[in-house]
Amino acid sequence: QVQPVESWGGLAQPGGSPRLLCVASGFTFGHYSISWVRQAPGKELEWVSGLVSSGTSTYYIDSVKRRFTIYRHNALNTVDLQMRSLKPEDTARYYCAKSVFPFPALELFRRIEEYDAWGQGIEVTVSA
Numbered sequence: 001q002v003q004p005v006e007s008w009g010g011l012a013q014p015g016g017s018p019r020l021l022c023v024a025s026g027f028t029f030g031h032y033s034i035s036w037v038r039q040a041p042g043k044e045l046e047w048v049s050g051l052v053s054s055g056t057s058t059y060y061i062d063s064v065k066r067r068f069t070i071y072r073h074n075a076l077n078t079v080d081l082q083m084r085s086l087k088p089e090d091t092a093r094y095y096c097a098k099s100v101f102p103f104p105a106l107e108l109f110r111r112i113e114e115y116d117a118w119g120q121g122i123e124v125t126v127s128a
Helices: none
Strands: 002-005 019-024 034-039 045-051 058-060 068-073 078-083 092-099 115-118 122-124
Touching: 019 034, 019 092, 034 078, 034 115, 045 068, 045 078, 045 092, 058 068
Parallel strands: none
Antiparallel strands: 002 019, 019 078, 034 045, 034 092, 045 058, 068 078, 092 115, 092 122
16 A cells, blocks of 8 residues: 655745655565656646665656655655645646556656556645
């Protein structure tokens, strides 16, 4: 079971820096890659960022590079997404998702069908 727990470290205003926390259970956490996936209102699911099981490799879509940072604590079964310099276009429901792969290449991270466990999601609304 992948369950996100909301944790805010900043304001959800343009330029803000909130932090999302995902707490996972029900599987051997350190054996699988984890990603954050978002869905903006009226749009399809969009993969945002992922990291391999060991946490040694991380990936991001171009629109969040140098603004978002993903990291994991395998001993705690958690994955964080530190968001910075928020923009209105970051408004979406953010999901934590477990990949079926431990060390996928970038193209596999992007494939939504390769995730077999999802959290319930966290709403992020960026508005002045």
